[in-house]
Amino acid sequence: ETGVTQTPRHLVMGMTNKKSLKCEQHLGHNAMYWYKQSAKKPLELMFVYSLEERVENNSVPSRFSPECPNSSHLFLHLHTLQPEDSALYLCASSQDPLTDTQYFGPGTRLTVL
Amino acid sequence: GDSVTQMEGPVTLSEEAFLTINCTYTATGYPSLFWYVQYPGEGLQLLLKATKADDKGSNKGFEATYRKETTSFHLEKGSVQVSDSAVYFCALSTSGGYNKLIFGAGTRLAVHP
Numbered sequence: 001e002t003g004v005t006q007t008p009r010h011l012v013m014g015m016t017n018k019k020s021l022k023c024e025q026h027l028g029h030n031a032m033y034w035y036k037q038s039a040k041k042p043l044e045l046m047f048v049y050s051l052e053e054r055v056e057n058n059s060v061p062s063r064f065s066p067e068c069p070n071s072s073h074l075f076l077h078l079h080t081l082q083p084e085d086s087a088l089y090l091c092a093s094s095q096d097p098l099t100d101t102q103y104f105g106p107g108t109r110l111t112v113l
Numbered sequence: 114g115d116s117v118t119q120m121e122g123p124v125t126l127s128e129e130a131f132l133t134i135n136c137t138y139t140a141t142g143y144p145s146l147f148w149y150v151q152y153p154g155e156g157l158q159l160l161l162k163a164t165k166a167d168d169k170g171s172n173k174g175f176e177a178t179y180r181k182e183t184t185s186f187h188l189e190k191g192s193v194q195v196s197d198s199a200v201y202f203c204a205l206s207t208s209g210g211y212n213k214l215i216f217g218a219g220t221r222l223a224v225h226p
Contacts, residue, residue, distance in 0.1 A: 042217060
C-alpha cells in the first residue's frame, strides 16, 4: 500500500450504532487530519494530530471521537450520530503540522439512517 | 477570518477548449496556495501549489500563479481532455501556528468529447 488509505470506503449505520473509521498513512509523516465533506458545505477540518497528540479540535461534537495510537494510524470513532452527519470523511497526512502540503486518502462515504 | 472564494460551477467545456477557474482569497499573513482535484468517487489529490507571491505552480498541463496584488490564484489549462472532468478545489494554508487548510466550495468541471 502506498499513500493514505482509508477503510471502509462506504458505511451505513443507524443512529444508535457505534462504528469506527480507520486511516493509515504509508508516507512516514508525523501529522494526521480528519476532514468532513458535506454536500452543501466546503471541506471542514475536524481534528489535527501531531505525533499522536491532538493539537486541534475544530469545535466537533463529542459524538465524534478521534484516536491516534501511533503516527501511522488514525481512527474516528462514531456513536449516536445524526442523519446530518452523513458525509464523506477524509483523512490526510503531512510531514509535520507546520508543513503546507497535505496528502489525502480516498475517503469513507458515511450514511446515517 | 481567512477564506477562499471560487467561481461557481458547473463549468462545461468541449475537449481541447481553454480552461480558467477563478479563485480569490482573503488571508492575514502570507499563506501558501493550492489546487486540489477530486475525481468521481475518490479523495482529493494535490494538483499544484505555490508558496509565495509570483510563484507559478504547474502540473499535468495545469498552471496557476500566486498574485498577491489581486489576491488570486486562478487555475488554467490550455487544452482540456475528457479525463480532466472532476471537482477542483482551491485552498490556502494559514500562516502561523498549526497548518490548516481552508478550502473553497469547489468547482465541478465537465468536459465533453
